[in-house]
Amino acid sequence: MLINKTADILASEITPKEIYHQRRRFLQQAAAIAAAGATAGLLPYSSEAGQKITNVKKSPLSTADRLTSYKDITSYNNFYEFGTDKSDPARYAKNFRASPWTVSVEGEIKKPAKYQIEDLLKHFPLEERIYRLRCVEAWSMVVPWVGFALRDLIRRVEPNSRAKYVEFITLHDSEQMPGQKPGLFGAGLDWPYVEGLRLDEAMHPLTILAVGLYGELMPNQNGAPIRLVVPWKYGFKSIKSIVKIRFVEKQPLTTWFRSNPREYGFYSNVNPTVDHPRWSQASERRIGEDTLFSPKRKTLMFNGYADQVASLYTGMDLKKYF
Amino acid sequence: MLSPAIHKLIKPAIFVVALVPLAWIIYRTVNNDLGANPIETLNRYTGDWVLRFLMITLAVTPLRKLTGWNGLLRYRRMLGLFAFFYVCLHFLSYAWLDQNFVLTDIIKDVIKRPYITVGFASFLMLIPLAVTSTNAMVRRLGAKRWQTLHRLVYAIGIGGVVHFLWLVKSDIREPLVYAIILTLLLGYRFWTRVHSSQNTVASGTVP
Structure with a gap:
């Protein structure tokens, strides 16, 4: 492919970096074991999806829209790693192992680290964020996510001046994710799934890493144990089951863009005035709320978050950078 | 091959079986069992059955020729009408x-979205075939013209499969299955035609 993923690491850096990582890992593990011992029983996290999360604060950034039902949110999913039918993820993600889970944070930062999922849950204050989710397929939901602001993590790892974009990568494990198995034509996507944001988008207070929904740990089919949620962009930007977060200088080559650059842009902001080449984005179907005979609702610019995010794109031609 | 009495039974049996998909989706609708996106479910479901019935209809002639069971032809019209x-x-x-x-949205969609354009065109082409499906219409048009007109079904089949192919986001496996079936069904016709015309030419040269 066009991107050489090791290009941004100097050859001279490799050995010291390895040793550095090993030390960090050792220290982290030691700290995690100590912390687990000290706070056993108080941790908001154990391994079971669906378990209640405690100490979740409400957020003023939540919408007042009516919530989509837990059933619909957990049974109608696009998560091609488990199959391309909407019902496949709920069916085939049942035995997915979301614990233990490590998220590697690396690239153009001063403090690269490998975080155990438990650490992330401990370090960052969890909030409930009720967001609209608008799929590129012209349907939408309202999901009460539980998560923390991505900016909190970013500040902690201290990006350097070369960090312009953040790249996210999903687990690549075809044993657990049958949709990743190579086959005749397959799902038509290259694995692992890659997404990306501009650094300022990643730093926006609306952008969260979600670890649960409806007050419970993230169901497997929704991207357990940790996923991105960027409510003003089409749903596929909100990458699931993240194992790696890389800070990079160049715009990441994201999965759907690579699959069809004419249809899926890097930005993929919800925009009723820029249609998908094959269907209209002017309106949407709200899952679970509309009856068979009610009309679709108008799609809002930036999915209704224009007041908060429009300034990120001042002066940009959104038809060109769709 | 079969007695007329059995034919008389087969026809209503096919009719009833062909209505089972409709009964099933009505049952699911009434029981609120269409999933999170009921309209999409209904749309996909009915679309699937259009393609299936098109393939079944297009399979009648090859099956008839391969098995020699000419009685199959009696069911073709009904299958096409389904x-x-x-x-x-x-x-x-x-x-x-x-x-x-x-209406304005529909017209915009039909003009702007290639997969809808193709699907809608196939739908329109199917209308004259349905209208001229009666025995009286066959007589009125004459068998030859009727047959020429009804060759439109090949274009309709291709249009239907392309409609499906252009609609999916990235997983083309399902439309591909239809494409393969259709290729076999149309390929058979092409092959027998080439073959028989060669035979004709060959036999023509022999005194």
Whole structure:
């Protein structure tokens, strides 16, 4: 492919970096074991999806829209790693192992680290964020996510001046994710799934890493144990089951863009005035709320978050950078 | 091959079986069992059955020739009409449930979206075939003209599969299955035609 993923690491850096990582890992593990011992029983996290999360604060950034039902949110999913039918993820993600889970944070930062999922849950204050989710397929939901602001993590790892974009990568494990198995034509996507944001988008207070929904740990089919949620962009930007977060200088080559650059842009902001080449984005179907005979609702610019995010794109031609 | 009495039984049996998909989706609708996106479910479901009935209809002639069971031809019209019946439901689910009969939106969609253009064109082409499906119409048109007109079904089959192929986001496996079936069904016709015309030429040269 066009991107050489090791290009941004100097050859001279490799050995010291390895040793550095090993030390960090050792220290982290030691700290995690100590912390687990000290706070056993108080941790908001154990391994079971669906378990209640405690100490979740409400957020003023939540919408007042009516919530989509837990059933619909957990049974109608696009998560091609488990199959391309909407019902496949709920069916085939049942035995997915979301614990233990490590998220590697690396690239153009001063403090690269490998975080155990438990650490992330401990370090960052969890909030409930009720967001609209608008799929590129012209349907939408309202999901009460539980998560923390991505900016909190970013500040902690201290990006350097070369960090312009953040790249996210999903687990690549075809044993657990049958949709990743190579086959005749397959799902038509290259694995692992890659997404990306501009650094300022990643730093926006609306952008969260979600670890649960409806007050419970993230169901497997929704991207357990940790996923991105960027409510003003089409749903596929909100990458699931993240194992790696890389800070990079160049715009990441994201999965759907690579699959069809004419249809899926890097930005993929919800925009009723820029249609998908094959269907209209002017309106949407709200899952679970509309009856068979009610009309679709108008799609809002930036999915209704224009007041908060429009300034990120001042002066940009959104038809060109769709 | 079969006695007329059995034919008389087969026909209503096929009729009833062909209505089972409709009964099933009505049952699911009444029981609120159409999933999170009921309109999409109805639309996909009816579309699937249009393609299935088109393939079944197009399979009659090859099957008849391969098995020598000419009686199969008696069921072709009904099968084709069921394809038409399900395409009407498919279109209705789109125009009514998805678009709420907003004509300007529908027209825009048909013009702007290639997969809808192709699907709609195939639907339109199926109308004259349904209208001229009666015995009286066959007589009125004359067998030869009737047959020429009804070759449109090849274009309709291709249009239907392309419609599906252009609609999916990245997983083309399902439309590909239809494409392969259709290629076999049309390929068979092409092959027998080439073959028989060669035979004709060959036999023509022999005194």
